[in-house]
Amino acid sequence: MALELFAEQGYDSTSLREIADRLGVTKAALYYHFRSKEEIVVATVEDFLADIDELVAWAEDQPRTTDTRHEVLRRYAEIVRVRFPSMRFFQQNPAGIHKSGLGEQFQQRMAALHGVLYDGGPPQSRIRALLAIVGMHMAAALSGDSGMPFGGGLGLSVEEANQAALDVAFDLVDRDSTEGAEGAERG
């Protein structure tokens, strides 16, 4: 609800009046339930962080196999789909985020998720795990009027984009185990 506005327009550009109007309440009513604008955004974003926490916790209990990594990506794709506004908010709001350490919280989660997908190996593998994650973000952004860069789609349907992004992500995190063509990388 409020988060959509934050995500669309940015934290600063979204006034409490707008939020209150959209929610059909008074500005002052918001302040009965939240102590500040910051608290509002924190509240609306908490679930997203919690979802990632849960996913990471689950992953850390699994064997570090290809299948686990794939399942992590699948689940993360779902999380991003459901919590799309939250994700977008984090990706696009430097100002609204540096306050109250919300940015750091997101970076922590991203690092944890990355830790689950990256098993050691050359810098290239690190980057690949990174891009696998970002790929999930892009997939979500590709469908619908996301307002994000690359948004507006490349002419793919939602399922197509999702599946294609997953395929590419799988491939990216698989490259590490499938050593062989690895020698060509530095050249």
Next chain:
Amino acid sequence: MALELFAEQGYDSTSLREIADRLGVTKAALYYHFRSKEEIVVATVEDFLADIDELVAWAEDQPRTTDTRHEVLRRYAEIVRVRFPSMRFFQQNPAGIHKSGLGEQFQQRMAALHGVLYDGGPPQSRIRALLAIVGMHMAAALSGDSGMPFGGGLGLSVEEANQAALDVAFDLVDRDSTEGAEGAERG
């Protein structure tokens, strides 16, 4: 100069007073040179767009070979390095962008760049070209305190990160021509 502020704090959070102060002039002096806050940001971001235009124009004159694609990525990496604040501004400022069609301009460029890197083929290839570009953004963000998600680095030096990202990007745009393992993608 002014752009760094926009990139660091966001368009809305950066006041003209701050910009004027950092530039050592008066607020009113800014209005002698620019007609509005919007015009300031447009002016500071123009070079970045122009650089991409030039790159795309050059690429369209080249044969569509692997080498060309690699060179495009290399040059784009350099552009992003030099114009980092501009890039960051585009990625992180929903508000400052929706005004005056600046966002659309960036999306156009990204689409053009994508067009140069993507030669047709399955949706997966589309996504790969996308991630190759995003990879260049990440590489720039990884070095230094970028404030972007995944910023703060993964323990890589600037050159390492750059080279690794290029390697991965090369690999991503090469996957299209190097048919063979392609059959595994759907599984």
Next chain:
Amino acid sequence: MALELFAEQGYDSTSLREIADRLGVTKAALYYHFRSKEEIVVATVEDFLADIDELVAWAEDQPRTTDTRHEVLRRYAEIVRVRFPSMRFFQQNPAGIHKSGLGEQFQQRMAALHGVLYDGGPPQSRIRALLAIVGMHMAAALSGDSGMPFGGGLGLSVEEANQAALDVAFDLVDRDSTEGAEGAERG
């Protein structure tokens, strides 16, 4: 309880939420017992006014002797000690006082008290009676962190300050009867 807040922070700076919190009740509960913020302050200050009324009534029944005046000052010192927050509130809250004629009520009492201490005589005597009263206020303010001007003490213990102030006050109201040095005043 509530009055201490009013005295410490001033009428306007003390919100009903603060009062309710300190009292361990709800803001709405306050409105069950009092009809307005004003009524709260009136209620908490009434005892002080009543004490003065009683003192003045007693004094008016006594013979107008030196001893009576001394006893009035002693009793007023005690009142001020016990009702210190109320006194402080009156001295320091122009805003909270102008409403509902509370200020006038205090001025009335001060005038009555003054009337009991001042027996006629030159303007100087008037002023002396005034300062005798104010001296009692200062004595109370001198002990403890009163927040009043001259508060914080002059390095005197509570008893010292009290006794010294009383001595001086006695002396001030005695000057009237003890004619003699009076001739020096105009010089």
Next chain:
Amino acid sequence: MALELFAEQGYDSTSLREIADRLGVTKAALYYHFRSKEEIVVATVEDFLADIDELVAWAEDQPRTTDTRHEVLRRYAEIVRVRFPSMRFFQQNPAGIHKSGLGEQFQQRMAALHGVLYDGGPPQSRIRALLAIVGMHMAAALSGDSGMPFGGGLGLSVEEANQAALDVAFDLVDRDSTEGAEGAERG
């Protein structure tokens, strides 16, 4: 100008709108000249503090005689007359004062002034010096609609009140040197 409002209604009760209105400018115009409400009050009160500083500095250069003390009181009476709103503001605004150490500044000055008038001796002498100062405040308050307690006058003309207060103050600070009746004080 603005200070009169602060003194009349108290710091908190005086809104910037009121000040701006009375000054015939916009609220925003105030913010061009002052950085905050606090700065406004500081600015309007500075002269008063400076006057006291000057007086104390002068006094400390003089021999510590009766005449000097009398002249100090005379000059302080004049200062209080001229800067009456400032003085009143300090005496009546606990809240507006605790911020920005303005209260402490006033207490410092009062202590310095007291130091100039008090030459050692028993606690009673301390109190007397205090009351001499306060007497000057009362004198100013007695004339005109001061709004202070004891304001509204005791039926004295301005000059009468002033002269009477001075007489009493002289007497108070003289009591120290004129030892003799001092023995009766403790009784």
Next chain:
DNA sequence: AATGAATGAGGATTCATTCAT
């Protein structure tokens, strides 16, 4: 007897913008 929820009015403050000089 008490409260959770809501609100209208107003608070200080900031901002992009204008304009006479």
Next chain:
DNA sequence: CATGAATGAATCCTCATTCAT
């Protein structure tokens, strides 16, 4: 060329107060 001064509109936020339950 440049600036000091000013402003209208909007910001977040707080408050005293009300009312259904």
